[in-house]
Amino acid sequence: MASMATCAAPTFLRLNLEAPHKIHARMIVSGVDFCVFLLGQLLEFYCKVGCLDNAKLLFDKMPERNVFSWTAIIGLYCRLSYYEETIRLFYLMVDDGVRPDHFVFPKVFKACSELKDYRVGKDVYDYMLSIGFEGNPFVKRSLLDMFIKCGKMDFARRLFKDIELKDVVMWNIMVSGYATKGDFRQALKCIKDMEIEGVKPNQVTWNSIIAAYSQNGLFEEASDWFFKLQSSDNFTPNVVSWTALISGNVQNGCSSRALQIFKQMVIEGVEPNSITIASVVSACTNLSLSQHGKEIHAYCIKTEGLDLDVLVSNSLVDFYAKCRDLEVARKNFNRIEQKDLVSWNAMLAGYALKGCREEAIELIKEMESQGIEPDIVTWNGLITGYTQFGDGKTALEFFCKMYATGINPNITTISGALAACAQVKDLRLGKEIHSFVIRNQFEMSTGVGSALISMYSGCQHLELACSVFNELTTRDVVIWNAIITACSQSGQGISSLNMLRDMQLHNVEPNMVTMVSALPACARLAALQQGKEIHQFIIRHELDVCSFIWNSLIDMYGRCGSIKAARRVFDMMPQRDLVSWNVMIAGYGMHGFGMDAVNLFRHLRATGLKPNHYTFTNLLSACSHSGLIDEGWGYFEMMKSEYSLEPAVGQYACMVDLLARAGQFVETMAFIKEMPLEPNSAVWGSLLGACRIHLNPELAEYAAGYLLELEPQNSGNYILLANIYSAAGRWGDATRIRCLMKERGVTKPPGCSWIAVKHRVHNFIVGDTSHPLMDAIAAKMESLYAEIKEIGYVPDTKFVLQNVEEDEKEYSLCGHSEKLAIAFGLISTPPGNPLRIIKNLRVCGDCHSATKFISKVTGREIIMRDCYRFHHFINGVCTCGDYW
């Protein structure tokens, strides 16, 4: 009868969709009496081929269930990693009065070990003893393993001691147990002991040692053993040994090295298997190597059986989901015959990542209809996925849904929910979760602490974030990362980099996450030195560089004024995505290198990558900064005709900027009139800015009419308009605008410039005399003024707002923050060094003129970034061509 299932398999497969009771009915009609036995066989078949829904339907309808049917269905749940269900069914079986056998116990222990629930395991063990089972070697092995995986080494040791016939498998379980938790001394002693007792270590023993070193991040030790053991007669590197090295690297965030080892393995002629491939695909996912991942997928399709493997398929579903290619992800998901929890979770997380609400809900329904309960990983995947997509609201809905189903949130859930709170700025719920954490005595662990810090900073309460940070007694790299990110994202770049320094002073080693938040902080502050050091740190420590980091490096160098270094990074990175091109084009634009931006765009087109709206915004803005009017028009048309991208208001604003900067006001006004979208503040702002360059107070007035309506609280617009009036000598109008500003309670942020000297950022606010070196700075300013006046500098007092005496105006100009920063830079850095100055507002016209002269008399290159672009002052000339 055993052969019946195999022989009849094709027929049964065709019957899959038929309800089992029909089969049952047919059996009765055909007069077969052994229906219980046949149903049992049918069930075993379904379990064997992994047809969970059919197996479950049949099992539920069976009139009588014996130990074989119970064992089959329990085994299937266990094999598909539905561990809670495995245990639940075991207890149901006992309640049903069925006496378990030696085959079912290992499955229950396996489920306990996966769930890390030794209490249930111990309970089942006690029950086993109570019904007179001593346990055969198989049961004892799974018991040992269960206690060890649950961290109950003492239970395992006691059990092990009492086993009379210790076989090599049992010894290996102990060796691996010690080694995995990092106790290599005990593990090696265990190997000695087994040799003393006459049991010879085998390949598995040594693979466990290598794997444990690798999993613990001790890669040197792992490869030392790997090579040293090759001379011993019971070890040859095989696919398991190689895979152990690879997966250890992936799990410890060293995916690039994992891929190198994989390459070596292939060169050595060792055939990878499904586990190797799953790890390698995951490495590609981590490094966002979309091309490489697809190549490996192609290899799987070519290699018999690999692409049908659930493990490989799961990793591919995850890979494509993270690539945001849900169609291919779903195709891979659909092809999995025996979907396990990981499959569902990966696919659902993919839907969440792209905000596909309906699809996610539909899939959850499908999952539940197959008798699979979303367990906690599913919920967490949904919560974190939606948050990453930017839909914190839906994430919190799922959080509440999960809470309603009675599942206890774990640390990941809490972190995810807090991140969602930060996103939707729900301080109330955030605080509620905070008190929930305290009430439920969650250990104030790293995960919870960091999530609280980001929640408070996300809700714009950096001070509460800091107080959480201060209350923590132990601060590991994750906590430091959280506070660095919190400062950085709250606009406190200086504090953020100070925190980075403090962290290193506390001997906490930064990791990749640190870099993710520190690099943008460097970019904002133009802290080139720190940025470079971070780059060097990444190289020195061979940290994994994902595309996000590569792109951040390009952006950092660009915003720090080193456009050449930005281009070097761009050229050397292994794979460029669209963001890389966009960031690089933006960099050229900011620096006024319009033609370089245009050339890079040509290269981008040649790669076949499809530009998006950001690409065109950056490109058009680059054209505008360099006065490339014809090119700008061309790209504006190309966007529609070749890429069918409908220009958004952002691109229209770029065009207005382009035309108006060039002084083509008639064309500009016609363009604005004809645009199909409602002009927004960016459009009018561009026009107003151009009116300053070309001194056109009438049109300025017109643009400001809209602008002051659209952004009544934006001080920059009032200032710009008042400056234009002042420059045109219309003092009365200037004063009127300043009064209007006061009436509306709009305050102008003070002009502020900063310069980084030797790891410290020095901040200067207009008129501020508090810097400790103020006397020296003032003296330097005085001598500079004398020098530059001699070669033709005339103070341009029309930029001074106050209607005051001329000499007083000149004095007021001296206090401008960019001049203070330059003077300080000159006295605190060696001659010949370039100066990099950042200003929060638009650079003032007089400062621009003075800086040109200063670059000439001092022979220094002065690189100044204002809120719009870069100015490179070299030998009396600025790269912006006085056109900004």
Added chain:
DNA sequence: CTAGGGTTAG
């Protein structure tokens, strides 16, 4: 049915 390498949430 058992030991080594394991994919999904952070």
